[in-house]
Amino acid sequence: MRLPEIDRGDSLGNRLLIGFISRVSGMRLPDAARVAFYHKAFFSAPMGAWTQRTMRGDSEWSVGERELMAALVAKWNSCPFCVGAHGAIAARILPRATVDAALADFEAADLSQKLKATLIFLEKLTLRPDQVTAADARVVYGSGVSRAALTDGVAVASVFAIITRYANALDFAMPTPAEFDKAGAMLLKRGYA
Amino acid sequence: MDAAVTSHAELAETLRRRVLDGPGETPAALRQMAAKAATGGAADGPAGTLARQIGQASYAVSDAEVAAVRTQTGSERAAFEIVAAAAMGAGLLRWQQGLAAIEEAGDAAP
Numbered sequence: 001m002r003l004p005e006i007d008r009g010d011s012l013g014n015r016l017l018i019g020f021i022s023r024v025s026g027m028r029l030p031d032a033a034r035v036a037f038y039h040k041a042f043f044s045a046p047m048g049a050w051t052q053r054t055m056r057g058d059s060e061w062s063v064g065e066r067e068l069m070a071a072l073v074a075k076w077n078s079c080p081f082c083v084g085a086h087g088a089i090a091a092r093i094l095p096r097a098t099v100d101a102a103l104a105d106f107e108a109a110d111l112s113q114k115l116k117a118t119l120i121f122l123e124k125l126t127l128r129p130d131q132v133t134a135a136d137a138r139v140v141y142g143s144g145v146s147r148a149a150l151t152d153g154v155a156v157a158s159v160f161a162i163i164t165r166y167a168n169a170l171d172f173a174m175p176t177p178a179e180f181d182k183a184g185a186m187l188l189k190r191g192y193a
Numbered sequence: 194m195d196a197a198v199t200s201h202a203e204l205a206e207t208l209r210r211r212v213l214d215g216p217g218e219t220p221a222a223l224r225q226m227a228a229k230a231a232t233g234g235a236a237d238g239p240a241g242t243l244a245r246q247i248g249q250a251s252y253a254v255s256d257a258e259v260a261a262v263r264t265q266t267g268s269e270r271a272a273f274e275i276v277a278a279a280a281m282g283a284g285l286l287r288w289q290q291g292l293a294a295i296e297e298a299g300d301a302a303p
Contacts (some may be wrong), residue, residue, distance in 0.1 A: 002256060002259040002260075003259070003263070003269045003272060003273055004269070005269040005270065006269070006273065010270070016216065031294065038273065039273055039274070041211075042211065042212070042215070042217055042274065042277070043211070043212060043273075043274075043277040043281075046204070046207050046208040046211045046212070047277075047281075048206035049204055049207070049208075050201070050205060050207075050208055053200060053201065053204055054201065057200070077251065077252070078250075078251075078252040079251070121291075125287050125290060125291050126287065129286055129287045129290040129291075130290065132290050132291060132294045133294055133297070134294050134295075134297035134298040134299075134301075135298075136294055137294045137295050137297070137298035137301070138298050139300045141298065141301050141303060144303055145303075146303060147195065147295060148196075149194075149197060150295055151291075151292070151295060152201075154291030154292060155201045155288070156286070156289065156293065157250055157287055157291065158205070158284045158285065158287045158288035158291065159284065159288075160284075161283050161284035161287045162230075162280045162281050162283065162284035163280075164251065164279040165231075165247050165248075165251040165279070165280035165283055165284070166247075166251075166276050166277060167251075168247075168252045168254060169243070169246075169247050169251050169253035169254045169259065169276045169279075169280065170259075171254075171256075171275060175228055
């Protein structure tokens, strides 16, 4: 963590809360959660609201599919923390082998054609946003994806364009696979807001 | 505009306004510069250099780049505002580009 104040907590209440959650959970509270407590009114509150809507709100995509999209956006943005965190959440819903195969090569993985077509769009949006066109959207629609579902996918890619960047810039510490799994269970239960 | 777009768009706009126009440790103009630098705009000083790196290749951000912004802005809280503004600028560009493609495709959806 490149800003130690985020690690420690920026108020006595937050320092006590970070310590309490770490003790109860039996693991160091991940840096993503520490950011969520930091300078909250400025960033974490409005960011958390959009993330919660995107990842847990009504959608034609399941929570597992959205978490897999997030893990892939993290891969495209070279963010190992977010690949680990969101791959672990996806794997609590989808088969671990499916998640691993998708992270290796999503076009060859056992995923629906709708999800694959959407992921092709999201990969381009992530890496070459100025080249995304209506023709790309029409290709996704051709696989049976609705306008609302594509919009929800674009929101996942946009939210994780933000999260992966601050995770990398702040140099989030990497939990172990077991810790990611435990933290994933907490995020599934409690959400992002 | 359909309901899904409306709810995402409102939440994205609330985030944008709070980070770029709301009160903070840093001047709003510095945060606005950081958000633009992350998407190819002019990059001024250490904050601009860090923001551009966050936009282009956040995995390559260095300790020195973050430390320089901490020194420039005077506090960790202020440096965090620059990191958040830059990351958000890159994310909202993708939201706008994706939404524009969807709007332009019109009623082609099933």
